[in-house]
Amino acid sequence: MPDLLLQKGDLQLLFDRLSGDGFRLVGPTVSQEAIVYDEIASVGDLPRGWTDVQAPGSYRLEPRSDEAFFGYVVGPHSWKKYLFPPLATLLTADRTDSGWAMHAPPEPTEKYAFIGVRACELAAIKVQDRVFLEGAYVDPIYKARRDRCFIVAVNCTQAAATCFCTSMNTGPRCQAGFDLALTELSAAFIVEAGSDSGRQVCGQLPLREATPAERAAAEAARAQAVAGISKRLETEGIRDLLLTNLEHPRWADVAARCLSCANCTMVCPTCFCSSVGEVTDLKGDHVERQRQWDSCFNVDFSRMNGGVVRNDVRSRYRQWLTHKLASWIDQFGQSGCVGCGRCITWCPVAIDLTEEVAALREPGP
């Protein structure tokens, strides 16, 4: 299918089409001085005319000089909050005369259309697919949500100072894993369909074939994102680098700065650690087992009856970084990092994992 052109004024028709197909629309919107992902009703909810300015430990919204709908990079949210919900019921148990009756929770009935998924986020969804769907055990919560979602990707046309997707080979161009991918031009979107459902939706929209000039303009817009990326993570030999330097002095150095606040793991689009807790009614006759996002930066995360395994910040930061960039490769055949830069932006003390890795490449004193 050739690249197609959607006039900006017709973007609402795409939203209407998806709503008509029963999808709840989730997309970028401005809330609490950030661009977050939330349910949206119309194009009016998009962060039109806003951009984000990011740096280590810093995120600011600023008005744009144009009326771009998707003229920002990524915010603190990621799509994992819809596919791997921060809180989910795994099992219910009801007391009976003879003991307990236990049941799986009902499958969700809602299905979501994600609007504005970036290339690094497509990669992150693929990373979590590997974790939750392609191992020895399938997570039923993730699967039920993943099977039902429709993905409208948007190619980046700019980069933040914290972006390094080019180092991780995850972007900025959306290559696969979407139903539709848009590239925003000044008056229109170039539309690519990446799936049968995407092609069906295209068939119901007033699209026309893009002209060579429009395709060239889209290419130029996407090239701006590549040109804007300044950060780099050297990944050559990174697995062995990290796992053979478990006692490197840099771990103590970063531990002196790290607050162990868990922000990096909460904003990370691939972090999947969770804890399970019990929620009961007052009589204890109805119990729900609930899974909640957890973080390897929390002290209790490694608690056993014999004590806490990772009892200092050094061991917890080391766990996070070695898992994300090294042991993830052993476990899942790929890096756990997609280069989105969120952990750098949202670290309150501006720790930059690319700098930490670079420092680990230096031999200790």
Add this chain to the structure above:
Amino acid sequence: MTAPLSPTVGNPWLCHTVRIAAITPEISGVATYDFEFTDPDAANRYQFRPGQFNMLYLPGVGEAAISLSAHPAARRRWSHTIRVAGNVTQALAQLGTGGVLGLRGPFGSSWPIDDCRGRDVILVAGGIGLAPLRPVVYRLLAERSHFGQLTLLHGARSPGGLLYTREHATWNAGGVAVQTTVDRTAADWNGNVGTAVVLLDRLPLPRPENTVLLTCGPDVMMHFTARAALQRGLPASQLWISAERNMQCAVGLCGHCQLGPEFVCQDGPVFRYDRIAPFFRVEGL
């Protein structure tokens, strides 16, 4: 190490319900619970391999990962030797015979019993670490003629901490030589004093290159056991340990039990020593 025997089909979070059929007090704070499935079909399908564990679930309290300590050929009835240690095991200790709880499993890797055929086998167990090795003892006894010299070295902090002592005579008679030792002696104790590693140092090893060692106990005991075994000429590829970490999902999805690149719940708890050695004794990993 071996792949999971029978991954829970479908939803890994679903529990079977089991009923406590019998409770046998062991040592102080430790009892063996026999469980029966309330669903006969689940009972017929259930099989485990020595070294694997179940998640035991008390609604409203939580889950605990507990290794199986039953005879691996047992059908319809399985036992776990459980030490009262956390909130789940404390609540379990309040239940009597007939009490109902949830069970998921079996999970994890198992001891390499088939690799032990034709070889001498040493089991080194510290305290309640003997519980996950008891199914191995039963298998070795059941197929005694397939193995060479068989030894169980069992250490405990005190004489009262030695586990399954009522069975030791049967095990000895069946061809598994049991040696016990305690860290702290007591008035009526005439046996060995010191760690199980001391027993290993003294044990004649006629053919170390053809000997397999399986160990379960505190990390530090397993570390020194492996070191002693290597010094005595056992290859690292013939040493196996059973690791313990915080486990919540048991299926490699929650992240808690990681030890370097390993998910202890799924890749372990039983590891070949040469695979886990680079990470096993790194402080705080």
